[in-house]
Amino acid sequence: MAFRAPIRGDAMSNERIKMMIKPGAVALLLLAGSASAQSHLDRVMQSKTLTVCTTGDYKPYTYLRPDGGYEGIDISLAQSLAKTLGAEVKWVATTWKTLTADFTGKQCDIALGGVSVTLKRQQTAWFASPLDSDGKIPLVRCADKNKYRTIKQLNKPAVRLIEPAGGTNEAFAHAFLPQAKLTLFHDNVTIFQQLVDKKADVMITDASEALYQQKRYPQLCAINAEKPLQYGEKAWMLPRDDISWKMYVDQWLHLGQANGEYQQIVGQWLATKG
Structure with a gap:
């Protein structure tokens, strides 16, 4: 059977097909990449450890006591989150100057303690739903x-x-x-x-x-x-591009605010505005 060169319509159709396939292939590659990278949600449940970066110097959110223990609003909230995952909290000390670098470099699952939402921080991390406006x-x-x-x-x-x-x-x-x-x-x-x-x-x-x-x-x-x-606004920093982890933390926070647990913890610490 003799080879027939494609007519102009065929060529245009082929180009359209290529253009349609290309975005789909990219999407599949992205999904494959996401699937291959373990979510912090799975890691915390498997290791039974929630690794948290915090400065320990910002009352009422985070404070490192002389006895080596931490306390504060975000500290109590982190312990509550860990409990839902059957995990214990591992605290990682940081400073405000090195917060972002320590968060990414020390593989923390969360950075917290009165952290303000900024676009600069958003460039290297995600944020959970805001805890409060400030x-x-x-x-x-x-x-x-x-x-x-x-x-x-x-x-x-x-x-x-x-x-x-x-x-x-x-x-x-x-x-x-x-x-x-x-x-x-x-x-x-x-x-x-x-x-x-x-x-x-x-x-x-x-x-x-x-x-x-x-x-x-x-x-x-x-x-x-x-x-x-x-x-x-104040919110917890989360690892970028981990949607499963963000959705879990956001859902936990939503339920805590709906059932009053969040307000109870905050009420133990925070002065009432007025």
Whole structure:
């Protein structure tokens, strides 16, 4: 039988077929890749260990006690999550400056402890559903509460800012308060005493932390907690591209919020806004 060259219609049909097959093949390859990579969900259930990165220096979310144990809102929540998986929590210490690198490098299943959602972090990790909305506000001595309320009042060379190194508080200071005098402090637990002792004037922090700390330091006041200088959300960091793990964590959180467990844990720690 003689070979017949394809007519123009045949050639066009072949091209269309190739174009249709190509995306499908790519999708199958992606699915195959996803299937071959073990989800953190399976790994946690098999190993009976939930590996959690946390700084341990951010009350009321995470705090490393002198006895070596951890406590806080996110600590209790992580223990609750681990229980649903028949697992124990393995804590991995990190810092705000090295949080993202430690999260990916030390193979943590979750990073938590009052972590703010940022696009920078989103580039290398996923986030679970937000735990709460929050925002940056000034924490100041109550005697100065009328002096440090707005960006205009804060962004002056005479204003002494103090922030922990490497987190979103420092980033806010660089972005919005470049004229203020910024000091980076090494200890996020004792930093508030610097305000009390008048070694600094203002700490920009999340409203939730400011409200919590003003109850422990009567000399300090959280400014405009209901109208933050910058909107923010808190959520747990999760490994990127692991949809099974994210869906499980999100579902667990949803059920905890629906049945009141989440609110009960938060209520043990967090100051009521108002």
